[in-house]
Amino acid sequence: MKNLSIFLISILSFVVNAQKITGKTTALNSPLPYVNIYIKNTVKGSSSDENGHYAINNIPNGTYTIVASFTGYKNVEKRVVITGEKTVVVNFELEETEHLNEVIVTGTLKAVSRLESPVPVEVYSPAFFKKNPTPNIFEALQNVNGVRPQLNCNVCNTGDIHINGLEGPYTLVLIDGMPIVSGLSTVYGLSGIPNSLIEQVEIVKGPASSLYGSEAVGGLINIITKLPEHAPLFFADGFVSGWGEANVDLGFKANVGKKANVLVGANYYNYANPIDNNNDNFTDVTLQDRISVFQKWSFKRKNNRLFSLAGRYFYEDRWGGEMQWNKGFRGGDQVYGESIYTSRYELIGNYQLPIEEKMTLQFSYSDHDQNSVYGDTPYLAKQRIGFGQLIWDKPLENHDLLFGLAARYNFYNDNTPATERPDEVTIPSVFVQDEITLSEKQRLLLGARYDYDKRHGSIFTPRIAYRYKPTEDDIIRLNAGTGFRVVNLFTEEHAALTGARDVIIEGTLEPEQSYNVTLNYLKKLYAKQGMLFTFDASAWYTYFTNAIIPDYDTDPNKIFYRNLDGYSTTKGISLNIDAVFGSGIRGSIGATLQDVSKKEDGIRTKQILTESFSGVWSLSYRHFPTNLTIDYTGNIYGPMRLPLLGELDPRSEYSPTWSIQNIQFTYNGITNFEIYGGIKNLLNWTPNKGNPFIIARSEDPFDKDVDFNETDQPVSATSPVTGQTIIVQPGGVLPTDNNPYALTFDPSYVFAPNQGRRLFFGLRFTLN
Known part of the structure; x- marks a missing residue:
């Protein structure tokens, strides 16, 4: 009975001390609706209504950090002390986060606002890549519009990056503005750039040879x-x-x-x-x-x-x-x-x-x-x-x-x-x-x-x-x-x-x-x-x-x-x-x-x-x-x-x-x-x-069982499976019972x- 009394007293004390936070969320001095308001490190929270008003009820006495968050706006945090008052008023004025005003350098070799650049530059932050974590920048670009990581071999899985349909050699990849990812490293070095070290990735689609020279024909990717x-x-x-x-x-x-x-x-x-x-x-x-x-x-x-x-x-x-x-x-x-x-x-x-x-x-x-x-x-x-x-x-x-x-x-x-x-x-x-x-x-x-x-x-x-x-x-x-x-x-x-x-x-x-x-x-x-x-x-x-x-x-x-x-x-x-x-x-x-x-x-x-x-x-x-x-x-x-x-x-x-x-x-x-x-x-x-x-021909990767036309004249041959007759040029592959499609080993169909x-x-x- 004594324990029950202590429990009831504790509940009553919590209710008495549980207070309320109310307020209004605005942007540019106008109501901002549907803003998420929550108490940090707790599960308590609310959202502002159509007029920007919100309320969080049943908060015990203590010191808290209240966060106002709305996508596209900067988070605002305020420290609040709850004592014996019944209601605490906390208002939030949010500022828009202007992602289009990011500073870029790739388009003109000058640090300028993205909005002010005469050259269109796409900018991708680490937050973008965290939505689909990958072990390298090569795979990370798969969710960029008009950019496609292309595998070139089914066996060794090497690849390059296509921009607007152009093959990898037409894409120049820079690190901090320097053209060091080219030639061999375009094929074999892209997978070694840790995503966690990236500040942002800037992409220019279209020729940029007037600033960057050879290879910047289809576009360029600058990993900063x-x-x-x-x-x-x-x-x-x-x-x-x-x-x-x-x-x-x-x-x-x-x-x-x-x-x-x-x-x-x-x-x-x-x-x-x-x-x-x-x-x-x-x-x-x-x-x-x-x-x-x-x-x-x-x-x-x-x-x-x-x-x-x-x-x-x-x-x-x-x-x-x-x-x-x-x-x-x-x-x-x-x-x-x-x-x-x-x-x-x-x-x-x-x-x-x-x-x-x-x-x-x-x-x-x-x-x-x-x-x-x-x-x-x-x-x-x-x-x-x-x-x-x-x-x-x-x-x-x-x-x-x-x-x-x-x-x-x-x-x-x-x-x-x-x-x-x-x-x-x-x-x-x-x-x-x-x-x-x-x-x-x-x-x-x-x-x-x-x-x-x-x-x-x-x-x-x-x-x-x-x-x-x-x-x-x-x-x-x-x-x-x-x-x-x-x-x-x-x-x-x-x-x-x-x-x-x-x-x-x-x-x-x-x-x-x-x-x-x-x-x-x-x-x-x-x-x-x-x-x-x-x-x-x-x-x-x-x-x-x-x-x-x-x-x-x-x-x-x-x-x-x-x-x-x-x-x-x-x-x-x-x-x-x-x-x-x-x-x-x-x-x-x-x-x-x-x-x-x-x-x-x-x-x-x-x-x-x-x-x-x-x-x-x-x-x-x-x-x-x-x-x-x-x-x-x-x-x-x-x-x-x-x-x-x-x-x-x-x-x-x-x-x-x-x-x-x-x-x-x-x-x-x-x-x-x-x-x-x-x-x-x-x-x-x-x-x-x-x-x-x-x-x-994965079963015969060294072409040991492939027959070739070893004459110096074209010959006709018929596939034992399809019945189709083809003309085989000198040095070409002949269809046979164990190679009815006249193929050689090839992993490039990828x-x-x-x-x-x-x-x-x-x-x-x-x-x-």
Whole structure:
């Protein structure tokens, strides 16, 4: 009885001391409805009504932190002490978070607001990539509209990044503005950039050669790493998947003396679980053991002049192949495997000269060493890239001038017959840019670049950009320019190294030239009940001369590389819509329609591995009282033409429409911690569905049981399965009882990852 009395007294005391918090939420002195109000580290909370009023009841005496949160606005926190008063009034005035005003540097080599830039630049923050956590930046870009990570081999799973339908070699990838991810590293180095070290990713679609030179033909991706002063004191992020993948990011920052800060980060990824769900006796996903170590120094100088140094070391051991393969079979012809050892290091520097004028010296160096075998074919390659440029930023009245001198040193050597001696060249460049303020609403940018390549002579790339801002919520941009690309096949085309096709290079490969025009329209629309919509639409047309497009069609046993005797084009439209709703809901959707084709000898054909349409989406819901966030992300791709091996090849000539969808749950109710988990590839979609096989002749990877036409004349032959008669050219494959489709081993029929549905679970810790 005594215990019951104590319990009743405690309840009565709680009720007596339980108080009430009320108030109003506003923005720009107007009521802001549907704002989430909650007491930090508790489950108590409420939402404001249509007039901005809210109330939280039954709060015992104590000291609390009250948070007002609404997507698209900055969080507001207030400290409240509850004593004996019946009602405490706490009002909140929220400020809009203007994501469109992020500072960008990629479009013009100047730090400007995204809204003020005459060049349209897309910006993606770490929060965007956390919606679908991945072990590398390559996979992280799968939910960016118009950008597609493309796998190039079913066995070793190497890949590149397509922008607006153009293949990976047309995309320049920068780290902190420096072009060190190119050539070999475009194929093998993209997977070694830890996501946790990224401040933001900036994407420019369309030629940018007038500022960045070769390779920036289809677009560029600038991966900007964190400055030490902006990074947390310590951070850790690790996750595992149901397939046995494990990824860990660790990092910390420290003050070194009074004038230096350092950021240190490391990424480790391991996948050592061979899986063959499509039953072709080949690994569905390449096994990988990878480590990347990053360090960035920032030095304090007089007048806040910039000086930073960064370095990264990357090592990876990856292999894919027959399930029985081990390193004892490496390079032999008994069990097929593709094994790649990659070792590379990079150095990046940025130094503002100690003079009155704003002049900056930027430099980078990378060294890439690759030891690889594809079955019994070794590929040993070394690549060194040195880059330096001096930039003079000179603002004048109504003119914002930029002058630059640059030089790029390329060294490449491998053991293939195509490289009889090392390819070594230094390309000097000069560029100038003038951004002219025509009026308060209009700006015009003029730019030009001159490069000299001793192999090809002078190369001139101009560009023009116009920005018109009729209202604060509307921006129209018109961009036109040219681009160029100097080709090195064996650092770019994985199909030239693997499979049974012979590589035929016809003539001297001249630089590709492109001419592009892009129209962009951005619109902000404020709706009732605090909703905000952002529309970003673009239309583009690019015309290529001297295009080098691998020809898989002329002969199924060969790949021909030559400058196109004709032209190729890419054209399309895209639309992104970002929406901020009430009650913690935010969504985005994007779609791209495009046509990428070539015309030669009066015949127009679609480019291989290029989808005609694609879409991406994300939907996020934050339930503030429970600190739970749900993210649903996905993409969809239309049919793309695939590289078949001949008339009898039974595989589909076009891929189906396919989609990868993911869901994630994140809980951040524990101080400094985030717990997350979910399902990747909800639909369990893999490319083998609807196909008899994906890898051609996987049972005979060394073509030991393939019969060829060894005569010097075409012969006719009939398939014992289909009954179809074909003409087999000299050196071509003959249909036989054990090879009825006249195929050779080939893993290049690939357009999507083979990895099906899987669970994942992760934990983040951040100490600011």
